[in-house]
Amino acid sequence: MIDQLLDGFLLFATLESFIALGLGVFIGVIVGAIPGLTTPMAVALTLPFTFTLSPVTGILLLLGVYKGGIYGGSITAILINAPGTPAASCTVLDGYPMAKKGEAKRALDIALYSSCVADFISNISLILFAGILASFALKFGPAEVFTLIFFSLTIISGVSGTQLLKGMASACLGLLLATIGMDLVYGTNRFIFGQTDLLAGLNFIPVLIGLFAVPEILNFFCKEQIKLEKNPLAGIGASIKDFFSCFKTIIRGSFIGVILGAIPGIGAAPSAFLSYSEAKRTSKNGDNFGKGEIEGVAAAEAGNNGVAGATMIPLLALGIPGDVITAIILGAFMIHGLRPGPLMFTQNIELIYAIFMGIMLSSIYLFGIGKICIKFISKISDIPHRILFPIVLILCIFGSYAVNNSTFDIAIMFLMGILGFAMLKLSIPTAPFLIGFILGPILEDSFRQSLLISRGSYAIFFSTPICWFFWILTVVIIGMTFWTYSKSKQAAFLTTK
Amino acid sequence: MKSKRLPKQDTFSAVIFIFFGFFLITFLIPIGIIEPDNIEFSVLSPSYYPRLISYILVLIGVGILIKNFTTGFFENTILIENKYLVRMIIILALILFIIFALPTLGIPVVSVFSILFLMLLGGERRVIIILSVSILAPLFIYLFFTKIAQIPIPNGLLERLL
Numbered sequence: 001m002i003d004q005l006l007d008g009f010l011l012f013a014t015l016e017s018f019i020a021l022g023l024g025v026f027i028g029v030i031v032g033a034i035p036g037l038t039t040p041m042a043v044a045l046t047l048p049f050t051f052t053l054s055p056v057t058g059i060l061l062l063l064g065v066y067k068g069g070i071y072g073g074s075i076t077a078i079l080i081n082a083p084g085t086p087a088a089s090c091t092v093l094d095g096y097p098m099a100k101k102g103e104a105k106r107a108l109d110i111a112l113y114s115s116c117v118a119d120f121i122s123n124i125s126l127i128l129f130a131g132i133l134a135s136f137a138l139k140f141g142p143a144e145v146f147t148l149i150f151f152s153l154t155i156i157s158g159v160s161g162t163q164l165l166k167g168m169a170s171a172c173l174g175l176l177l178a179t180i181g182m183d184l185v186y187g188t189n190r191f192i193f194g195q196t197d198l199l200a201g202l203n204f205i206p207v208l209i210g211l212f213a214v215p216e217i218l219n220f221f222c223k224e225q226i227k228l229e230k231n232p233l234a235g236i237g238a239s240i241k242d243f244f245s246c247f248k249t250i251i252r253g254s255f256i257g258v259i260l261g262a263i264p265g266i267g268a269a270p271s272a273f274l275s276y277s278e279a280k281r282t283s284k285n286g287d288n289f290g291k292g293e294i295e296g297v298a299a300a301e302a303g304n305n306g307v308a309g310a311t312m313i314p315l316l317a318l319g320i321p322g323d324v325i326t327a328i329i330l331g332a333f334m335i336h337g338l339r340p341g342p343l344m345f346t347q348n349i350e351l352i353y354a355i356f357m358g359i360m361l362s363s364i365y366l367f368g369i370g371k372i373c374i375k376f377i378s379k380i381s382d383i384p385h386r387i388l389f390p391i392v393l394i395l396c397i398f399g400s401y402a403v404n405n406s407t408f409d410i411a412i413m414f415l416m417g418i419l420g421f422a423m424l425k426l427s428i429p430t431a432p433f434l435i436g437f438i439l440g441p442i443l444e445d446s447f448r449q450s451l452l453i454s455r456g457s458y459a460i461f462f463s464t465p466i467c468w469f470f471w472i473l474t475v476v477i478i479g480m481t482f483w484t485y486s487k488s489k490q491a492a493f494l495t496t497k
Numbered sequence: 498m499k500s501k502r503l504p505k506q507d508t509f510s511a512v513i514f515i516f517f518g519f520f521l522i523t524f525l526i527p528i529g530i531i532e533p534d535n536i537e538f539s540v541l542s543p544s545y546y547p548r549l550i551s552y553i554l555v556l557i558g559v560g561i562l563i564k565n566f567t568t569g570f571f572e573n574t575i576l577i578e579n580k581y582l583v584r585m586i587i588i589l590a591l592i593l594f595i596i597f598a599l600p601t602l603g604i605p606v607v608s609v610f611s612i613l614f615l616m617l618l619g620g621e622r623r624v625i626i627i628l629s630v631s632i633l634a635p636l637f638i639y640l641f642f643t644k645i646a647q648i649p650i651p652n653g654l655l656e657r658l659l
Contacts, residue, residue, distance in 0.1 A: 165561045169514045172554040183543035188531040222581040386619030390612040391634045398638050402648045407599050414592045426510050444546050456538030
């Protein structure tokens, strides 16, 4: 084993690997921070550059882009309320309110610290538990995924604040919006109305930008300009105390990310929402979530970055790509004549060790590059809104267009923006809408796949201990929510009387 | 801005949810979802899941209505103050302009015009700032997307120039 480790180290310890990894993380952070440029797009565009590189260097370049991209999405989510990636959509819930209070640097700092810790834990988990987690992940069939996602939807109660029923209705609207496009079971159209641009469904990015960034811009022009109160934390980064106050949340979020990341097809966004939900439920500052709570940012970022290393588990251990990015990385392996899977651990173990070493280094790179970026990017929050918001709107237009090279997506973004603005004015929370829209496709696919397997019998959703585990958790959480909700209403009623 | 209590506003949301739910069930789903003939189990039908959610939406709407009539605790905000209504209409007109002018004018021209217009609307009066930001910001974003990210941006009027 020592010999193999040494061989792995020699494969990894080349100047070009160090440069490629750093460059990858940098590209990822920049691309992730620009709404419309997605991480899969960046990884795909980087793929041709790996053809001439050695396998380890090429794969580390792609991994760097992937890891940087997941973190980078949080930057614009915090600064301009426009998540750069779907994974960062949960970060806006507390990140942007913090920026509005003048605490952008603090939010960016804690996002970076959480991302690095979660990334590190995810990498360690990949190295130590790849085999165990891969076999656990294989136990997740469609029924288990359905119960898991259904459980994740309980977060709606957490992000709806005092408007629980409106939040649930908002989530329903998000779930309905996610059904637009071609039905995957029968291949028939749903809500297309002859518009071919809708065949593939609505893309996440224009919907995310429209729902969060555009209403903020519209609202700025349609209300009295309020001068910011002097905030003692303005311009100050996150302190050690801040980090340790969020530490438990970060660790929990990281492990949620690791477990969900190991399950093919789940992705970073559900993990971020689940981590956020758990943090809100257990935190003593739970009531501040959604109003600019630092722990909320930490939970979301730990949740989505915890996925980064773990998505490599099914890829390396089983040869199964869990998402689009790992599918591209699988392609990179194959281009270099390698086939990930159990055999790789016996035939090319030194290459696996070399990749593990590079992955560990990527967390350090992420920290360094993130710190440098924050230093310059956090200045954006100092730009007056009358100048910043028009620029943001233009960036949103370019970003929405870039997703599919289609002006139709720009129209969708504005439509979502107007919807988001109307929801803002009617006090209908938009976060549940987003959760419904993001989790909707996974929920429906797993629901129908399960029923296809069981030939229409609902018994499949109660057939395994994993399903029961999530049902029990769901019932407990819903029960607790309604109990807390009715108690708070009762208290409010008595106070008014 | 906090304002006088407007109990009808929650009712308004509830009515929207109920109306939209029924609209989906009775109109949008039947005409918007093509049902194949060979459906073995009704739960696998493409319309089953959207229909289920639509019913839930209606139920939630009814729930909000009942809550309003039984408790009456809600404090809401005025949607848009009259003095800002004109601004809202102007911005909506700008959005329509952007959507419809994009294919002919191109993203760069529309961007310059939109930034200039919005900065003026937002209260910026320094000519140098207005001109430099409205030209340089779209130019920088345009160069990034076209030269670095290699995304072909529709140039419209400037097709020959760029």
